[in-house]
Amino acid sequence: MSSNQSVDRALTVLWILNGLQQATVTEIAEELGVHKSTASRLLAVLEQHRLVVRQPGSMAYELGHGVLQLASTVRSQNDLTRSAQLLVEMVAEHFQLTANVAIRDEIFAVNIAQSAPSKRFFTPRQYVGRRTPGHATSSGKVLLAFADRTVQDQVLSAKLETFTEHTITDPVCLAEEFALTKERGWAVSNNEWDADMTAVAVPLLGLSGTVIAAVSVTGFTHDLPPDTFKTRAEELETLVQRHGRLLE
Amino acid sequence: MSSNQSVDRALTVLWILNGLQQATVTEIAEELGVHKSTASRLLAVLEQHRLVVRQPGSMAYELGHGVLQLASTVRSQNDLTRSAQLLVEMVAEHFQLTANVAIRDEIFAVNIAQSAPSKRFFTPRQYVGRRTPGHATSSGKVLLAFADRTVQDQVLSAKLETFTEHTITDPVCLAEEFALTKERGWAVSNNEWDADMTAVAVPLLGLSGTVIAAVSVTGFTHDLPPDTFKTRAEELETLVQRHGRLLE
DNA sequence: CCTTGAGTTGCATATGTTGCAACTTATGCG
DNA sequence: CGCATAAGTTGCAACATATGCAACTCAAGG
Missing domain, CATH: 3.30.450.40 (GAF domain)
Known part of the structure; x- marks a missing residue:
């Protein structure tokens, strides 16, 4: 079975956020079992793609609008x-x-x-x-x-x-x-x-x-x-x- | 700006599928500018997370139900x-x-x-x-x-x-x-x-x-x-x- | 039956990712 | 209000890992 560690971790982040609604970098790092700097970088990429967001003023991440956009394609398709x-x-x-x-x-x-x-x-x-x-x-x-x-x-x-x-x-x-x-x-x-x-x-x-x-x-x-x-x-x-x- | 090549590529795959509706491994590989084996592996991970699927009998990938599940969290949240x-x-x-x-x-x-x-x-x-x-x-x-x-x-x-x-x-x-x-x-x-x-x-x-x-x-x-x-x-x-x- | 094209897997390499430590930015408390 | 402490980010070196290649499998078509 093919695998790709960092991608797998990044996608796991999405499922973690799906379960927890909100999570901080540290929480996600612990959940994944990686260093917080790693988690921070994964989240940064997810954020660039608008799949996660930080509400202004909050440190915690949650799922972003990009997810909705992708979903609307799945639906209309x-x-x-x-x-x-x-x-x-x-x-x-x-x-x-x-x-x-x-x-x-x-x-x-x-x-x-x-x-x-x-x-x-x-x-x-x-x-x-x-x-x-x-x-x-x-x-x-x-x-x-x-x-x-x-x-x-x-x-x-x-x-x-x-x-x-x-x-x-x-x-x-x-x-x-x-x-x-x-x-x-x-x-x-x-x-x-x-x-x-x-x-x-x-x-x-x-x-x-x-x-x-x-x-x-x-x-x-x-x-x-x-x-x-x-x-x-x-x-x-x-x-x-x-x-x-x-x-x- | 933090980056992570493979994660970035994997997420780009989602946006490619968002635009094209359907795409084969080779098409995605060309779009990303990577070898098709790389694309194949990225897609495999995305598939494990149910963010992309292959309709039975078809070689082409499209966005999967996992996306809908994530989206329903964004909504109900x-x-x-x-x-x-x-x-x-x-x-x-x-x-x-x-x-x-x-x-x-x-x-x-x-x-x-x-x-x-x-x-x-x-x-x-x-x-x-x-x-x-x-x-x-x-x-x-x-x-x-x-x-x-x-x-x-x-x-x-x-x-x-x-x-x-x-x-x-x-x-x-x-x-x-x-x-x-x-x-x-x-x-x-x-x-x-x-x-x-x-x-x-x-x-x-x-x-x-x-x-x-x-x-x-x-x-x-x-x-x-x-x-x-x-x-x-x-x-x-x-x-x-x-x-x-x-x-x- | 052979050819062509598309997808997957083993393997060696070097590229990209990681953890660490130092630094910066937020938050909480006296 | 300011200090203390926790949380997050970035530079860097080491090495783990993702990558491209090539060989292989599988399917379709001539």
Whole structure:
């Protein structure tokens, strides 16, 4: 595997700032395990490229506008993303729940669009771009259930991470879950990733008829009791179909 | 000025991909002026950090989901950004024109939120995160007009880049423009940055009463004739005031 | 089947990066 | 307000590391 120490360190800085929100040169140096002068120089280059900034008057660095610029290219490049954004906004409004569109990235699900309902104050935090576990989220289950056999095997043979007491960690149970999902056409994650959070997801088909993404609604478990799963899933499917099949 | 060659090269790769959308190892190597093996290794590290990806079956790299993840941190970090997004959506809907909120970055304006009207097909392209010239855009003029004297002097003493035949490049004229903007409370850019594009902007005040951002509406010049400037600006100001002062 | 082009890997070299120490700039406390 | 202390930056020498080359793999096409 090819590597490049200084580039690797510099990019790690971005992820550190992603986690900590703010960090000083010294903090970053410690986190990386390098001398502070090294950290200082890495940050200087990142700053020249506007990927990190220092708010005037503060010593601490945070992620900069350059990141936003790069991200807007990723978005606009992708017709699916744009279309997905319109869809989630409609879905969020309809259910008054947080809506997501996710695509598969290896054995993970990555949200590419998210919208929170306009009338609620407390909603799940932003997860756009972040990998979420395929075996513990509703979109992940949908994406994996409709993925190639080889991908499924990859998941089933991996160590399934436990997040809550409801997380499915037994490969046999998970395989059944995939089969069920594929048969009925929707999936649910009931406190499996995050205690007290529940989500329902349905597949989104491309022009060729294959599953290219998953659309989900997420809310506190209180708002999504088990007897509503089926209805929600059917409503969601109707909305998705009305929105039309998206570009592949 | 501190530098770090390999990191600088790696970050330049991101900007190359930002411009070209897609590029192969060889193309990037040529663009950077390095051997293709070097480019290959830089890309490998960027790929490990999910900042670039190769679509399965393609040799070409493009920007990856990691960028989106970093960007979502930048956004959620910033209450202003979130609040601004709601504002621009409302404004875009109201005028059926593209709306932006921009903040000042040195002598430039950086859009932090943008929304295109839902009912139009042809709209200006995405500029979120990108620096726009302070002397040739409506938001730039607002931000500079209300900025410190030292910042204004910096602009007025710099070489003012010409973009169209209407761009204001004379420091004296520009100083007058700032004075006018400050007095009447709004600015306009009439084909000054991009031929055939016109925009009107008003300031956005923070809790302390200082100008923290500019809100603008942009459209083809055809849709924004000079006799509508004043009305648009006043309407825009009303909308902004109704939306309330944002967090500083 | 051979050729051509594009990408990746092993290896030797020297270039570029690192840590140190000295210096400068901020911050906190009496 | 000024000193003390912590945090950040820069010059320099040493050596770790990134680089270019060349050889290799892989894929496509004639």
